[in-house]
Amino acid sequence: MRRLDKGAPLRAAMKAAGLDIPRLAAKTKDVDPTGKGLSAAYVGFIAGQGKTAREECSDRAAELIASALDKEVGDLFGESSLFLTLESTSTRRSQIKGERKPELPERLMDQRELSEFLRKSRSWIDKQIQDAKQRGETWPGLIYVGSSRRFDPHAVLDAMRQRAA
Structure with missing residues (x-):
């Protein structure tokens, strides 16, 4: 969640409730x-x-902070600020003629985002990738973009559901 207006509504709610940071933490x-x-x-x-x-x-x-302040989450926090553009923002074009890049999913996550999304640690993701590599497979949803790893969260979730079933 992203705090609204750099936390101003949150601080105003804390002031109205007569709570400082340690007291709000205790109330959570x-x-x-x-x-x-x-x-x-x-x-x-x-x-x-x-x-x-x-x-x-x-x-x-x-949710805990909003509940402790007896406010709605939407009064203090908004959705994450992640967004995607549909067009490339790159000013540099590939110089390789005739090479078609593979279609990428609409939304890719880096490892930190994926770990938060799955509520798993980054080391758990590393272990899953290593285990798949030892089996001679590519971990579902893993995409190398240049030298960095990105993940298709839908492919990862689908593979986790299939494995659990």
Whole structure:
């Protein structure tokens, strides 16, 4: 989730509730069904204004903070700011004649985004890729773009569902 207006509505809600960062963090423990809540440091990153402030946070963190402030998530946070262009923004064109590039999915994720999307660690993804390589396969959804790895999240999910069935 992406905080709205650089966290201004969040800070206003905190002020209206009479909560500072440590008290809000403690209150997230009260509203969390697991009882864990959020650390004061994490709440500070989300609510802060300085160099360490974060624009993005997990859905869980946004829900706990909104619940602790007795607000709707949409009042404090918006959707992620990820977007895709349908046209290339590159000013440089390939010099290889006659070579057709493979069709790429509409949305590719880097490993960090995929790990958040799947709620798995980056090392888990690395292990899956290594295991597939040892079997002589390519991990479903893995696409090399230049020298960096990108992932088609739909192909990864489909393969995970097939394996679970």
